[in-house]
Amino acid sequence: MQGMIMDEPLLLSTLLWRTERLYHDKTIVTRLGHDRYHSYTYAECGQRVRRLANALTTLGVEQGDRVATLAWNHYRHFETYYAVPGMGATLHTVNLRLFEEQQAYTLNHAGSKVLILDVDQLSLAEKLVEIGIPGIESFVIMTDGPLPETTLSPVYHYEELLAAASPAFEFPELDERSAAAICFTSATTGNPKGVVYSHRALVLQSMALNMQNQLGIREQEIWMAISPMFHANAWCVPHAALLAGATLVLPGVHPLEADYIETIRDQRVTGMNAAVTVGSMMRDYLLDGHDDVDTSSLQRMWLGGQAPPRGLMEWWGKNRGVTVFTGYGMTESSPQVCFYSAKSSLSDLDEESVWRRRTSGGLPIPLMRVKIVDEAGEELPWDGNVVGTIMIRSPYTVNGYLDDPRSATAVIDGWFDTGDLGCIDPDGYVTVKDRAKDLIKSGGEWISSIDLENALMTHPHVREATVVSVPHEKWLERPVACVVLNHSTTVTGAELSDFLQERFAKWWIPDAFLFLADVPKTSMGKFNKKLIRELIAEGGLQP
Amino acid sequence: MQGMIMDEPLLLSTLLWRTERLYHDKTIVTRLGHDRYHSYTYAECGQRVRRLANALTTLGVEQGDRVATLAWNHYRHFETYYAVPGMGATLHTVNLRLFEEQQAYTLNHAGSKVLILDVDQLSLAEKLVEIGIPGIESFVIMTDGPLPETTLSPVYHYEELLAAASPAFEFPELDERSAAAICFTSATTGNPKGVVYSHRALVLQSMALNMQNQLGIREQEIWMAISPMFHANAWCVPHAALLAGATLVLPGVHPLEADYIETIRDQRVTGMNAAVTVGSMMRDYLLDGHDDVDTSSLQRMWLGGQAPPRGLMEWWGKNRGVTVFTGYGMTESSPQVCFYSAKSSLSDLDEESVWRRRTSGGLPIPLMRVKIVDEAGEELPWDGNVVGTIMIRSPYTVNGYLDDPRSATAVIDGWFDTGDLGCIDPDGYVTVKDRAKDLIKSGGEWISSIDLENALMTHPHVREATVVSVPHEKWLERPVACVVLNHSTTVTGAELSDFLQERFAKWWIPDAFLFLADVPKTSMGKFNKKLIRELIAEGGLQP
Numbered sequence A, B: 001m002q003g004m005i006m007d008e009p010l011l012l013s014t015l016l017w018r019t020e021r022l023y024h025d026k027t028i029v030t031r032l033g034h035d036r037y038h039s040y041t042y043a044e045c046g047q048r049v050r051r052l053a054n055a056l057t058t059l060g061v062e063q064g065d066r067v068a069t070l071a072w073n074h075y076r077h078f079e080t081y082y083a084v085p086g087m088g089a090t091l092h093t094v095n096l097r098l099f100e101e102q103q104a105y106t107l108n109h110a111g112s113k114v115l116i117l118d119v120d121q122l123s124l125a126e127k128l129v130e131i132g133i134p135g136i137e138s139f140v141i142m143t144d145g146p147l148p149e150t151t152l153s154p155v156y157h158y159e160e161l162l163a164a165a166s167p168a169f170e171f172p173e174l175d176e177r178s179a180a181a182i183c184f185t186s187a188t189t190g191n192p193k194g195v196v197y198s199h200r201a202l203v204l205q206s207m208a209l210n211m212q213n214q215l216g217i218r219e220q221e222i223w224m225a226i227s228p229m230f231h232a233n234a235w236c237v238p239h240a241a242l243l244a245g246a247t248l249v250l251p252g253v254h255p256l257e258a259d260y261i262e263t264i265r266d267q268r269v270t271g272m273n274a275a276v277t278v279g280s281m282m283r284d285y286l287l288d289g290h291d292d293v294d295t296s297s298l299q300r301m302w303l304g305g306q307a308p309p310r311g312l313m314e315w316w317g318k319n320r321g322v323t324v325f326t327g328y329g330m331t332e333s334s335p336q337v338c339f340y341s342a343k344s345s346l347s348d349l350d351e352e353s354v355w356r357r358r359t360s361g362g363l364p365i366p367l368m369r370v371k372i373v374d375e376a377g378e379e380l381p382w383d384g385n386v387v388g389t390i391m392i393r394s395p396y397t398v399n400g401y402l403d404d405p406r407s408a409t410a411v412i413d414g415w416f417d418t419g420d421l422g423c424i425d426p427d428g429y430v431t432v433k434d435r436a437k438d439l440i441k442s443g444g445e446w447i448s449s450i451d452l453e454n455a456l457m458t459h460p461h462v463r464e465a466t467v468v469s470v471p472h473e474k475w476l477e478r479p480v481a482c483v484v485l486n487h488s489t490t491v492t493g494a495e496l497s498d499f500l501q502e503r504f505a506k507w508w509i510p511d512a513f514l515f516l517a518d519v520p521k522t523s524m525g526k527f528n529k530k531l532i533r534e535l536i537a538e539g540g541l542q543p
């Protein structure tokens, strides 16, 4: 027996409908530079979204086509987030941090017809043309100034296109499973993998994010979306902010720590989301002679991409009255899998136990199912100790990658293999212990590099730490730590070893401590463990 | 181009999955009587839900079948809310407040196979068998005691069935559009209309309800669901509470004001939802010699079904520190259409303007689209003044009624005709001004003026009769009849009252009978109820 309910599809244009009507006078604010902001209302935004849809139609974009962007977080990029999916095309946000060859690969692989770019990405785009992106039929430049000299052709001025276009556009009633957006995840080796989000996935993820005990952006908030709009769907935050009718603050072109901090002060930002590194760079900026900047409006900070170190969370809480919280996510899950919330039962726990949960990946978000499995694929218990591969399943998780043979191994019996190893405690808090590819197995037993890293980073003199496995004759693998110290501090490997022995079994203690000026990072700013292992193997890093 | 996302259906069993794992130790508390409560965890609930699914399978219930209940708000009824849809059957919650003939009609029309009833509904069920409900193959009695004497056959004891059943049951992966629940709406004239909710509709509505700036039940809350589980899907609150992992408090069998108030005190209830009348009866109870009862835990109260009077809202705020809020809903929309939330812009408004919004139906909830139209179906502006028919559209709104010719007029061009007249202000606050059909809502329950009129006009001495609602302190609205007698006949109000009592419940009988020379009519020749109500209010019509 079927329900007798309207077959209304879950579409991004429906979210826009509501926000235009209920929150038309709320604003989207973009930082343009020191003391300079662009601000307009959701009503104006909606008008421009429709103009853009008409303009893109003029450029030959049809339902089912792809439109790409090379852009930072600002109102024009936000407009593409609604115009392109709204008209039934698919938005491919090219990751600015990938290598050029990879960017060209993603453009060709997604098959984009139009490339919309920030003017500061012009020479990059010209280079991509040289590398070869033959599918791109038109280039559209987003700039406040006139159209610059360029070899790109044919090239259009974003504002001129919009000025010439009608603000009347009827969003089509699409299939909710049609593709709204494409993001590529960098992939350790080989080409980036294309993740294709449906309208349904993005609407459901936005709703789940905005629920109580989740991110829960409120209309009353002034939310700064720092995590890039070119990566992992900007964590779905632009959609969640629009859905809430919150004031959305975008940090603009090529932002630095000073931009984030000044924007908080200038716009009285109440909440923000960013990579963990950004949260620590913002702290360092404040400590480094900017202690007097007023950030008192800021109440909460979502740091993601990895588990934020407790010390960083405590610093923001104690010094700036900011609650730092986290979640566990990935490009393949739109992107959230888990989100931290303090259950009422935590009030019975001691401080350490609460911190263990606060620094975990959090609880599976609504509609998400999570399990951990052993190597045979058997489900493991949620006892907070046993570690297994994290498998996930939800209406916003991928079932494969865009035209990619790696799809074959992505999903096993309906569950997506995250490639992460972790444990789940009896309350459902999921803790990522390691990535399968970064796993350290010493004498047949697990060692969690993430646990060691987090512990090292609580040491007062340690700024950054990463732990990798190196081959060992007897134990097969042993951990080695790479450590970056704070300026003008010294500490020896023996001291760090002692420090760790207070909390870990002896066989967990790294065999060596390498003191580096900087930890090599991937294009996305994560520790590049693969490279570090290679450097150590080649003798390029010495204790 | 299609998204590459898992085809995970939106199912009630997925909500249960998450709550069983994340909130297994949170409780569902049912009031049994003075100082007596039943309490168990969501984990125990989940086990019993599976046992019930197995037990129903034993009774011959298969996917696609219907199972009916005649029950109050308690944990066993809650179990049917998950077992029946979970196994792929459809739960028909028979409305305890319908007339017996209507109840029999709904059972036959829905085609239920099994009837699960509270032991206090036994004689009703026996009567329904007499009237004729031939489709029911088994009766299951929910009681703490032994199986009573009854003519029902075959009859089973709920607890014995569960005890004999296995707690292992794999919920099938259903089509999310399959029917999860059926509720009947009373209908002005003719038979009740069947509303068939899909899993998709209930999951989406629960998510929308639990979002920030909506109802937003939190895990930390202790929520009492007073609105009956046999009416309008209990406002989706049981699902929203489970989804949140909140403590759910159910007031039990045949609750009265004292039960609600004592349960708040005993269970430290923090939030509740009920019909407006219940909110005013609870106030009257407190005023009537129970002022010393501690209700200090209660923070918020959702009163719905009609607009709560400002005086009532103020009373709870001033005297008990309770924030009263409301929403606009109907059986046909799972049931919410709008929900009140205080936009940040309200802080700029004067008190009167804020109250106008607080007593409105609220803002369209996420995924809901609302418009008002004139008689020609043309959309009217959102100017806060012009009144039109309220039309709605969402993935949780009906597209028709179960096997009912009235489906033909329910939906116009994809929009459901609510039958309500209202205006929408520029901020999106929807205010219901009148019901297109002139029903009377007394104590939260409908009284059909047309039914009363039709009955009165069967009286030999009555020429014309119309029944309108007048404001009433306790019941909020009460019916008053305006009667025109045939020439040279006399009859008293008492006689007409006796006449009506032969066919209607006592609370349907009009409070007064006004004998007029003529009933004011509109230009179209219909009774001008608006004018009549105005005349009564001005004292222009006297009993």
Ligand SMILES: Nc1ncnc2c1ncn2[C@@H]1O[C@H](COP(=O)(O)OP(=O)(O)OP(=O)(O)O)[C@@H](O)[C@H]1O
Residues within 6 Å of the ligand: A185, A186, A187, A188, A232, A304, A305, A306, A307, A308, A326, A327, A328, A329, A330, A331, A332, A360, A361, A418, A419, A420, A432, A435, A526
């Ligand atoms: N809270 C967290 N705790 C620990 N690890 C996290 C957390 N959040 C995210 N991660 C890590 O980040 C990963 C997701 O990152 P993202 O999708 O941005 O790219 P990536 O996985 O680093 O790149 P690629 O898959 O292309 O190699 C997760 O699979 C997990 O390993």
Ligand SMILES: Nc1ncnc2c1ncn2[C@@H]1O[C@H](COP(=O)(O)OP(=O)(O)OP(=O)(O)O)[C@@H](O)[C@H]1O
Residues within 6 Å of the ligand: B185, B186, B187, B188, B232, B304, B305, B306, B307, B308, B326, B327, B328, B329, B330, B331, B332, B360, B361, B418, B419, B420, B432, B435, B439, B446
């Ligand atoms: N906040 C509100 N303000 C005004 N009226 C409201 C409000 N909420 C609900 N209503 C009224 O209640 C109606 C929905 O009630 P419900 O579905 O419980 O019964 P009713 O059954 O509509 O009766 P029928 O069977 O004749 O349709 C709405 O259509 C509206 O008229």
Ligand SMILES: [Mg+2]
Residues within 6 Å of the ligand: A185, A330, A331, A419
């Ligand atoms: Mg990854």
Ligand SMILES: [Mg+2]
Residues within 6 Å of the ligand: B185, B330, B331, B419
């Ligand atoms: Mg109705």
